[in-house]
Each structure stands twice: as C-alpha cells, then as structure tokens.
Amino acid sequence: MKTPKGLALTNLLILSVFLMPVFYMVWRFFTFSRSFESFFQSWNVYGMLFNTISMFFVVVISSVTLGLLISIILIRFKVKGSKILFTLCTLPLVIPSYIGALTYISAFSPKGLFVQMFSFTGLSEINGIEGFIGSWIVLTLFTYPYVLLICSSALRNLDSTVEEAARSLGVKRFRIYTSVVIPRLRKPIIYSGLLVGLYVISDFGAVSLMRYSTITKVIYTYYEFSLLGDPIIFYSGLLIFLALIISFIQRGSDVTRSAKVSGTPRIPSKVDLSPRSKLLVYLFFALVIFFGLMLPVSVLSYWLIRGLSLGNDVRAVFGGVVGSFSASIVTSILAIIISMPIVIMISQYRSKFGDVLEKVILALYGLPHLAVGVSILFITVKIFPSIYQSFFALVISYLIVFLPQAIGGGQASMEQVKGSYIDASSSLGKSKIETFRKVTFPLIYRGLLAGGALVFLSTMKELPQTLLLRPTGFNTMAVDVWSFASEGLFTQAAFSAFILLAISAIPTYMLSTRNLSG
Amino acid sequence: MVFDNLIIRARSLEKSYGPEQVLTDFNLDVWKGSIFGILGISGSGKTTALRLLAGFENPDSGSIEMHDRIVFDQETNIPPEDRNIGMVFQDYALFPHLNVEKNIAFGLSTKDIKNGRLEEVLEMCNLKKYRNKFPQDISGGQQQRVALARALAPKPDVVLLDEPFTSLDAHMARELRDEVVHLLRETETTAILVTHDQEEALSVCDIVSVLEDGKVMQSATPQEIYLNPVSQNVANSVGDPNIIKGFSKNGRVETALGTFVSAYEGALDVSIRPECIELSLDSKGAYVVKECIFYGHDQVVSFENSAGQIFRSRSLPSTIFETGDKISIEISEVTTFPSNT
Numbered sequence: 021m022k023t024p025k026g027l028a029l030t031n032l033l034i035l036s037v038f039l040m041p042v043f044y045m046v047w048r049f050f051t052f053s054r055s056f057e058s059f060f061q062s063w064n065v066y067g068m069l070f071n072t073i074s075m076f077f078v079v080v081i082s083s084v085t086l087g088l089l090i091s092i093i094l095i096r097f098k099v100k101g102s103k104i105l106f107t108l109c110t111l112p113l114v115i116p117s118y119i120g121a122l123t124y125i126s127a128f129s130p131k132g133l134f135v136q137m138f139s140f141t142g143l144s145e146i147n148g149i150e151g152f153i154g155s156w157i158v159l160t161l162f163t164y165p166y167v168l169l170i171c172s173s174a175l176r177n178l179d180s181t182v183e184e185a186a187r188s189l190g191v192k193r194f195r196i197y198t199s200v201v202i203p204r205l206r207k208p209i210i211y212s213g214l215l216v217g218l219y220v221i222s223d224f225g226a227v228s229l230m231r232y233s234t235i236t237k238v239i240y241t242y243y244e245f246s247l248l249g250d251p252i253i254f255y256s257g258l259l260i261f262l263a264l265i266i267s268f269i270q271r272g273s274d275v276t277r278s279a280k281v282s283g284t285p286r287i288p289s290k291v292d293l294s295p296r297s298k299l300l301v302y303l304f305f306a307l308v309i310f311f312g313l314m315l316p317v318s319v320l321s322y323w324l325i326r327g328l329s330l331g332n333d334v335r336a337v338f339g340g341v342v343g344s345f346s347a348s349i350v351t352s353i354l355a356i357i358i359s360m361p362i363v364i365m366i367s368q369y370r371s372k373f374g375d376v377l378e379k380v381i382l383a384l385y386g387l388p389h390l391a392v393g394v395s396i397l398f399i400t401v402k403i404f405p406s407i408y409q410s411f412f413a414l415v416i417s418y419l420i421v422f423l424p425q426a427i428g429g430g431q432a433s434m435e436q437v438k439g440s441y442i443d444a445s446s447s448l449g450k451s452k453i454e455t456f457r458k459v460t461f462p463l464i465y466r467g468l469l470a471g472g473a474l475v476f477l478s479t480m481k482e483l484p485q486t487l488l489l490r491p492t493g494f495n496t497m498a499v500d501v502w503s504f505a506s507e508g509l510f511t512q513a514a515f516s517a518f519i520l521l522a523i524s525a526i527p528t529y530m531l532s533t534r535n536l537s538g
Numbered sequence: 539m540v541f542d543n544l545i546i547r548a549r550s551l552e553k554s555y556g557p558e559q560v561l562t563d564f565n566l567d568v569w570k571g572s573i574f575g576i577l578g579i580s581g582s583g584k585t586t587a588l589r590l591l592a593g594f595e596n597p598d599s600g601s602i603e604m605h606d607r608i609v610f611d612q613e614t615n616i617p618p619e620d621r622n623i624g625m626v627f628q629d630y631a632l633f634p635h636l637n638v639e640k641n642i643a644f645g646l647s648t649k650d651i652k653n654g655r656l657e658e659v660l661e662m663c664n665l666k667k668y669r670n671k672f673p674q675d676i677s678g679g680q681q682q683r684v685a686l687a688r689a690l691a692p693k694p695d696v697v698l699l700d701e702p703f704t705s706l707d708a709h710m711a712r713e714l715r716d717e718v719v720h721l722l723r724e725t726e727t728t729a730i731l732v733t734h735d736q737e738e739a740l741s742v743c744d745i746v747s748v749l750e751d752g753k754v755m756q757s758a759t760p761q762e763i764y765l766n767p768v769s770q771n772v773a774n775s776v777g778d779p780n781i782i783k784g785f786s787k788n789g790r791v792e793t794a795l796g797t798f799v800s801a802y803e804g805a806l807d808v809s810i811r812p813e814c815i816e817l818s819l820d821s822k823g824a825y826v827v828k829e830c831i832f833y834g835h836d837q838v839v840s841f842e843n844s845a846g847q848i849f850r851s852r853s854l855p856s857t858i859f860e861t862g863d864k865i866s867i868e869i870s871e872v873t874t875f876p877s878n879t
Contacts, residue, residue: 440631443594446618447625448645449692458644462635 023369030361031377038384038420041395045260048253048398059254068255072234072262075155075227076220082160083216084209087167090308092197093301095175098290105305106172112312113165113532114525116481118225118498119517120162122505123319124149125229133319154230161312162226163219167212169533174208175201193291214270221262222388224484229505235259236390236484243488249398256391267386324518327511337516340500344480344520347411347496351418352476355426356468358419363430367437385424392420393485400489414489418482422475429471433464474531477524545570545695545728546591551600553586553752560586561752564600568696568728568745573719575743575760576732577775583752584732588698591730592625593618605695624689624697628704630681632673638684639669645692655691662721663687679710686718696728703738715742736776740764748772770807770875779809780849783877791874794847798872805877812838812852814871819857823866825849830859841865 052059059065090109094102112120127133128149135143149157178201186200187193202209224236239255293301362381365374396417400408407413437460445455483498490499497516504513544567551564560583568574578584589595591602593609593616601611604623609616624645632641642665643656650656660666663683668676673684682702689697702718703711719742722729733739739746740760747757748771755775756768767773770781784793784807786800793808795815800806817839828840828848837855842848851867859865 436634438629438631440627440629441633443589443592443618444625444627444631444633444688445644446594447592447621447623447698448688449619449622450645451617451619459633463633 023365023371023373027361027365027369028373031365031373034358034362035377035380037416038423039380040399041392041420042260042384042387044395044399045253045257045391048249049257052250052254054250059250063251065258068233068235068238069258071152071232072221072236075152075159075232075234076217078156079159079163079220080213080217082156083164083167084213086160086164086308087212088171088202088205088209090164090168090305091172091175092201093304095172096291097301098292099298099301105309106168108309108313109305110165110168110533111529112162112316113169114521114528115162115316116225116483116498116520117158117162117223118229118483118502118505119320119521120158120316121154121226121229122501122510122513122517123316124154124158125505126323126510127315127319128154133322150230151232155227155232155234157311158226158230159220159223163216164312166215166219167209170208170212170215171205174205178204211270214266218263218266218270218386221259221266222390224390225502229502235262236388239390239394240484240487243394243397252394253398256394259388259391263386263388263391264383267383270386271382320514320517320521323510323514327515330511332511332515334515336512337497337500337519340495340497340516341519343490343494344496344498347414347418347486348476348479350411351415351422351479352426352472354415355419355423355475356430356472359423359426359430359468359471362427363434366427367431367434368439381424381427384420387421389421389482390484390488393417393488396420396485397488409489409491411491411494414486414491414494417485417489418475418479421485422478425474425478426468426471429467429469429474430464431467433467437463470531473527477528477531480520480524543570544568545605546730547603548591549601551587551590551597551602553583553590553595553597559752561590561597564590564752564754566591566747566754566757568730570728571726572744573722573729573731573742575739575746576730576749577734577736577739577746578749579734579775582749584734584749585700586752587749588700588730588732592623592698593621622692622695624692624694626682626685626689626697626699626702628701630673630685630705632681632684632688634673637670637672638665638676641673641684642687642691644688650692659687659691662725663690678706679714682706682714683717686721690721690725690727694727696730697722699729699731701733702731703733703735740776746776748775750775767809767873768875770809773809773873773875777811778850779811779873780815782808782810782847782849784808784874786874794843794845795849795867796869798869798874800874802874802876807875807877809873809875810849810869811871812850814869815849815851816868816870817841817851817853817857817859817865818868819859819863820866821864823864825865825867827859827861827863827865829861841867 093099094106094109099105125132125148128146130145130148132148135146148154183196183200186196191199221234222236223234224240227234228237228240235255235258239252239259242251242255362377365371366378396413400410400413404413441459441463442455445459446452450458480496481498482496483502486496486499487502490496497520500516501513501520504510504516546566546568548564548566551561552559553561564583564587566574566587576584576587586595590597590610596615597610599612602609604621608614609621633644636644639656639660642659643651646655660669663686665680665683665687668680668684673681676684685702686697699718703715706714715738721727731739731743740763743760745757746760746763748755748763750771756763756772763772764776767776773779774781780795782793782795783805784791784798784800786803786806789799789801789803791798791800791806791808795808795810798808800808825841825843828842830840831838832855834855836852837859839851839853839859840848841851
C-alpha cells in the first residue's frame with residue numbers, strides 16, 4: 021500500500037528533529053578553528069581514551085564472566101532455590117549506577133561506614149574504594165544482570181543434541197562447556213557484553229562520583245568550568261564515535277530480534293553437585309547477592325534512618341520529586357503520541373522511507389545521553405536561544421534518546437494487528453475511524469502503555485542530560501542524589517535515592533526481565 | 539436451481555502491481571442465490587479478484603456492479619464497508635480481543651441484536667456453547683464456523699470465501715464444507731468461493747471460473763468444465779488427464795493410444811481422462827502394467843507402450859493388475875485441442 025502523504029510528512033518532520041543533534045555535531049566537528057592534531061597535543065586525549073577503553077574492557081570481561089557463570093550454574097546444575105537465586109541475582113539491574121556508586125563510596129571511604137563498624141578492632145582508616153577500582157566494581161555489579169538475563173534465556177533454549185554428540189565422541193563433561201556450550205552462546209555473549217560496554221562508555225554517574233576521568237567526566241568538567249565549545253564538542257564527538265562502533269558490532273549479533281528455534285529444545289537434565297562444590301556454589305551466591313543487593317540496600321537504609329533521626333528536612337527533596345514526575349509524565353505521554361505515526365508507518369506500510377526511519381531510530385538508540393545533551397545544549401545556545409535552559413528543550417532531549425523504547429512497545433503490539441483484521445472490520449461495515457477504535461486500538465494500547473512506562477522510568481532515572489539542560493531551579497531526584505552524593509551529603513542523597521528506587525524498582529525489574537529474556 | 543437475477547456483474551477488470559499484471563480483462567456474473575467458484579493455482583490472481591470485488595483494493599480499470607448499483611467505475615468507488623458484503627478470510631481474521639459472541643456481533647447494530655439476530659446466528663451455526671470463549675481457545679473448525687457466522691450475521695448480499703478450508707485437515711475440511719454449503723443454500727445466500735482445490739470447486743459451485751495467469755480461461759457449470767474443457771490448461775486444472783501429442787489430417791488424428799476423430803487440423807494435444815481408459819488383461823496386449831495404486835474406491839494403473847511412454851487409467855478395483863501384466867485398452871472419450879506449443 022502507498023504511504024499517505026500526511027503520514028510521510030509527519031515522520032519526515034520527526035526524523036529531522038531527531039537527526040538535528042547528530043547533524044549539528046558533524047557540522048561542528050568539521051568547522052573547528054583548530055586542527056585535530058592540536059587537540060591531541062594540548063589536551064590529554066590519549067589518556068581519556070585509554071581510561072575509557074580500559075574501563076570498557078575490564079567491566080565487559082568481568083560482567084560477562086559473572087553473568088555467564090551464574091547462568092550455567094543455575095541452569096545446568098541442581099541448586100536448591102535456583103528460581104529465587106536467579107531473581108536475587110538479576111535484581112541489581114534496578115539500581116542506577118550513581119546510586120550504586122553512592123552506597124560504595126559512603127561505605128568504603130577512608131573513614132566511612134566500614135571503618136566505623138570495625139573501629140572496635142582498632143581500624144581507623146582504609147584506602148577508600150574509588151577511581152578505577154571503584155568504578156570497575158560498581159559498574160560490574162550493576163550491569164552483569166543484563167548478561168545473566170540474555171545468556172540464561174539463550175542457554176535455556178539451547179538444544180542439547182550437539183552436547184550429547186560431543187559426549188559420545190569422548191569429550192569430558194567439564195570440557196563440554198569450553199568446547200561446545202560457550203562457543204554456541206557466542207552471539208548472546210557478544211550481544212550482552214556489548215550492551216554492557218555501551219552502558220560503560222556512556223556512564224557518567226558512577227565514574228564522576230568515583231572521580232575516575234573518562235570521556236564523559238571530562239566533558240562535564242569542561243561544561244562546569246566554562247562553556248568552552250571546542251573541547252566539549254570534540255570529546256562528545258569522540259564518545260558518539262565509540263558508541264556507534266560498539267552498537268554497529270552489537271547489531272550484528274542481535275539475539276533478541278531473531279526468531280526462536282521451532283519446536284521445543286531438548287533440555288539436558290540438571291547435574292548433581294558434590295557436597296563440597298555445593299558449599300562453594302552457595303558461598304559464591306552469598307557473595308554476589310551481598311555485594312550486588314544487600315550492601316547497597318542496607319547502606320541506603322542506614323543513611324535514610326540516620327537522616328530521619330537527625331531531623332533532616334524532608335521537604336528538601338520535594339522539588340526533586342515534583343521535577344522528576346513532571347518531566348517523566350510529559351516525556352512518556354509525548355513519546356507515546358510521537359511514536360504512533362512512526363509505528364504505523366513501519367508496520368503497516370512497506371516502503372523505503374519506513375526502512376530508513378527504522379534504521380535511523382535503531383542507530384540513535386545507542387547514542388550516549390551526555391553527548392545528545394551536549395548537542396541540544398549548543399543548539400539551544402547558538403541557534404534557538406529562546407528555548408535555552410527550557411523545560412521544552414530538556415524534554416526534546418529525553419525524547420531523542422528514549423523514543424525507541426516507546427516505538428518498540430508499539431511495534432511489538434502492532435505486529436498482532438494483521439491486515440486481514442482491518443479488512444474484516446471494513447467488510448462488516450465499519451469505517452476507518454471505527455475500525456481503529458474497535459479493532460486496532462484495543463489490540464495495541466497495552467503495548468503502547470508498556471512502551472510509555474519504560475520511557476517514564478528511564479526519564480525518571482536519567483542523569484547527565486538533566487544536569488546539562490535543566491532550567492534554573494528545576495531539580496529531579498536523580499540530580500539530587502548525584503549532587504548531594506558528590507558533596508558527601510549522604511543522608512540527603514539517600515532520601516531521594518530511596519524514593520527513586522521505591523518508585524522504579526518493581527516496574528523496571530518487570531519490564532527489563534520481560535524484554536531481555538524474550 | 540432457478541436464479542432470478544444478477545447480483546454481481548464485473549466487467550473488464552484490470553489490475554497490476556508495478557510491472558506485474560495480475561488480472562487481465564476479468565469478467566464475472568453471479569446470480570442471486572448461487573455459489574460461484576473461482577478456481578486457480580496460487581498466483582493465478584484469484585485472491586486479487588476477490589479483494590477487488592470486496593473493495594480492499596481498487597482495479598486499474600473496469601467496472602463492478604452489485605445489486606443494480608455501480609460500486610466501482612471511473613467515477614465511483616464505494617468503500618468496502620458500504621458494499622454490503624461478507625468475507626471469510628483464509629486465516630479467519632477473528633478479532634483476538636473479542637470473544638465468539640462479540641466477534642459475531644461486530645457487524646450488527648444494537649437494534650439487530652435486540653431483534654434477536656445474534657441468537658439466531660449462534661443457533662444456526664451451532665455456536666451457542668462457545669459464545670463466551672475466545673478465538674484462540676477453540677479448534678480450527680470452530681474458528682471457521684465463527685468466521686462464517688460473523689460474515690453471515692449482517693445478512694450481506696454476497697459472502698466472499700477466500701480459500702476457507704485450506705488451514706484444516708482433509709477430513710475436517712470435507713465435513714465443514716458440507717456444513718457450509720448446506721448453510722449457504724438454506725439461507726439462500728449468494729457466495730463466491732475462491733479455491734485451488736478442483737474437487738472443492740466442482741462439488742460445491744453452480745458456476746466455476748477457471749483462472750490462469752490473471753485471465754479467465756473458461757466459465758461454466760462444473761459438468762461443462764469437466765467434460766468439455768476449452769483448453770488443455772483447463773483440462774489439467776480440473777482433472778488429471780493423459781495428454782498426448784498428435785497431428786490431425788482430414789479430421790483424423792493418430793496417437794500412441796490409437797486413432798481418433800478431431801475437429802481441428804494440424805498439431806494437436808489429445809486429452810484422455812484416466813477414467814475413460816478401460817483396461818483388460820490380455821496376453822497379446824500391446825501395453826504393460828508399470829504400477830497399480832489402490833485407493834479403495836478406485837485404483838490408478840500406470841502402463842506403458844512399447845516406446846516407453848507412460849499413461850494412467852482409473853477404474854473400479856474389480857480386476858487386480860500386477861506389474862508386468864500385459865493388457866489391452868479401450869478408450870471411451872477423448873478431447874482434442876490445438877497444440878499450444
């Protein structure tokens with residue numbers, strides 16, 4: 021069918037707004053007044069690149085190792101309570117990195133909680149956890165659940181015939197994993213590993229609180245001290261470049277979109293563990309759950325209670341709560357509305373433009389929020405000063421990075437609306453509008469709402485864009501957590517962090533487990 | 539059967555998708571109360587023809603009249619919702635968010651429901667006990683019934699059935715087919731049935747149009763189509779005839795199976811239906827049995843001549859033939875067509 025003109029025009033308009041930050045970046049990148057070499061000479065570009073890329077590698081390796089190990093133990097071995105262990109091990113994904121970092125800094129600073137707790141042993145000071153080690157630990161603990169979710173679902177669907185064939189050829193049980201199982205999980209491992217990697221290079225919250233200089237941190241430092249265009253643009257461009265490479269490779273091994281194997285896979289029976297290895301396994305899980313879940317939650321609770329008993333003014337967080345809610349509600353409603361014409365175009369009309377639209381939107385999904393924020397910031401300063409530091413500009417910036425989530429929700433449900441439903445409805449005498457109201461809408465509204473909910477939660481937790489673009493006097497809970505934590509005001513930070521977690525934890529958990537384990 | 543007036547008349551419909559012409563000079567006349575069949579293999583344009591009649595797609599040119607009013611021509615294009623048609627889709631297209639009852643009531647007004655039309659249709663289609671179930675929770679056969687009930691409920695002028703039995707297993711399909719035909723006849727509903735199944739088209743329809751490459755090859759009663767196909771292609775699509783090449787001179791054509799009379803001169807295709815060849819065991823026969831497949835109600839015997847050409851015969855399973863038996867043949871009926879090569 022031919023795409024209606026109005027629909028095509030609407031989408032063209034949306035597309036051009038969405039591509040604006042990218043085009044602006046490209047334009048600025050090619051109109052620097054200085055040469056590229058001079059950037060490398062005058063700033064520590066190599067050092068920043070090294071810091072960012074080394075963090076990328078260590079976190080990806082440790083997250084994949086941890087996630088894969090847990091998947092194999094829980095799915096292939098007999099472990100009592102494996103369901104509850106699985107849930108507990110995936111739960112850390114609801115904790116945003118800056119809240120995780122806040123708990124670790126406050127617990128393990130030189131004279132922090134840990135030292136206070138063990139002061140009776142004569143301990144008076146430790147080397148605090150921060151910088152490289154601190155970022156590594158925090159980023160690993162709060163990203164490995166992505167690997168766990170994706171790899172465990174792939175492992176569950178892995179047919180065991182090949183393994184049986186390998187056994188019959190004389191391969192020992194343990195070697196099966198290195199020679200057959202893990203190689204066959206190559207795609208989900210790469211996919212989830214790079215998902216973690218994308219998260220790492222885009223992360224601002226954890227590295228900034230841990231005082232570890234990566235590209236994101238240096239961008240913010242330049243922003244804070246002076247709104248110097250060149251270095252900010254240069255580093256943002258570098259960041260986008262890295263992200264595009266990663267998401268390009270990642271797309272090649274996308275497992276969540278590929279079709280499921282037909283038929284029920286043959287699942288091997290779970291293997292018994294010896295009493296000694298059982299003990300080791302439970303010890304391992306105790307450690308993972310302690311550091312990933314119990315420690316952050318109890319540290320946060322400690323600061324919360326302490327803050328309340330000290331009589332901190334609860335009203336101080338109200339502004340953040342109101343700001344978070346208003347931004348999230350407006351963004352999610354707009355995301356649902358704007359995603360509609362795109363979803364209809366992609367799913368109902370096969371056209372070149374629709375394909376391009378889909379590809380561009382997918383490509384934009386991996387963009388680091390900070391870089392998009394920077395671009396919008398400069399566009400508003402230089403081109404549209406009337407909306408500089410406006411709520412409107414902030415929402416546009418949110419929409420650019422979160423719209424794909426709304427589109428995903430709409431698209432998934434639109435696939436249920438077969439063309440023949442529409443024909444059936446009109447053959448039964450219903451007009452186009454009636455058909456939409458009685459057939460299409462009832463079938464898609466749940467998907468739209470789910471997509472909208474995802475946008476709502478993401479907006480609520482968003483940090484770097486908000487820091488750059490928020491109007492004067494506008495606060496969100498995320499901003500409160502981060503700014504109190506960076507000043508060492510942990511009792512205040514804990515308050516906003518707790519509300520944020522209380523609101524977002526359960527829905528985030530439900531939506532991500534559903535989306536990632538397919 | 540007496541049909542009093544025409545309910546659909548389509549003239550010179552043309553349709554192409556880009557460079558691909560899918561329907562050429564398509565004409566059709568459907569009489570009130572009749573079941574009209576469109577028979578063709580996939581890609582022959584039969585579903586497109588149906589979609590044009592329904593109004594889901596527009597012809598490039600031509601005209602469609604329904605019930606004495608023009609629904610499509612150069613000036614007019616009445617949308618599907620105003621054509622008063624009912625449609626049964628190949629995948630049934632039952633709305634997954636509505637239960638059986640609501641699916642059937644979809645095309646009914648509140649007044650219709652108050653007047654008892656919903657109950658009437660539920661009763662008629664034997665669906666009362668499924669009324670609260672959802673489409674996904676009932677069997678394929680029941681889904682098919684619901685689809686028909688939904689299409690019939692608003693009392694359409696004509697019901698269009700797009701390969702309605704293909705997603706069912708053979709036994710179920712035959713049973714439902716009888717039921718559907720019975721229902722259509724009883725309610726005197728006009729129907730157009732699109733199908734690739736020759737047996738279905740021949741046994742169910744009053745008139746059959748054989749469609750090939752977007753062109754109507756022949757449009758006639760099932761008997762006429764089967765007994766007097768106008769071309770070898772039509773013969774092929776309604777039966778499984780032996781086709782033999784021959785050359786006709788002075789009204790006589792010599793073939794590997796004997797000499798026949800022909801109305802045409804020159805290169806010919808001679809079509810002989812398997813049931814028109816009678817076999818008898820004959821130790822001096824010129825043909826040898828290759829294979830005998832037993833179907834219960836009949837059997838199909840493949841045999842070859844001395845040149846190694848293979849032919850098929852269908853007969854009652856009264857005589858037992860075995861591979862290698864010598865036989866003689868007797869042919870009761872042949873059809874000849876000018877050769878199309």
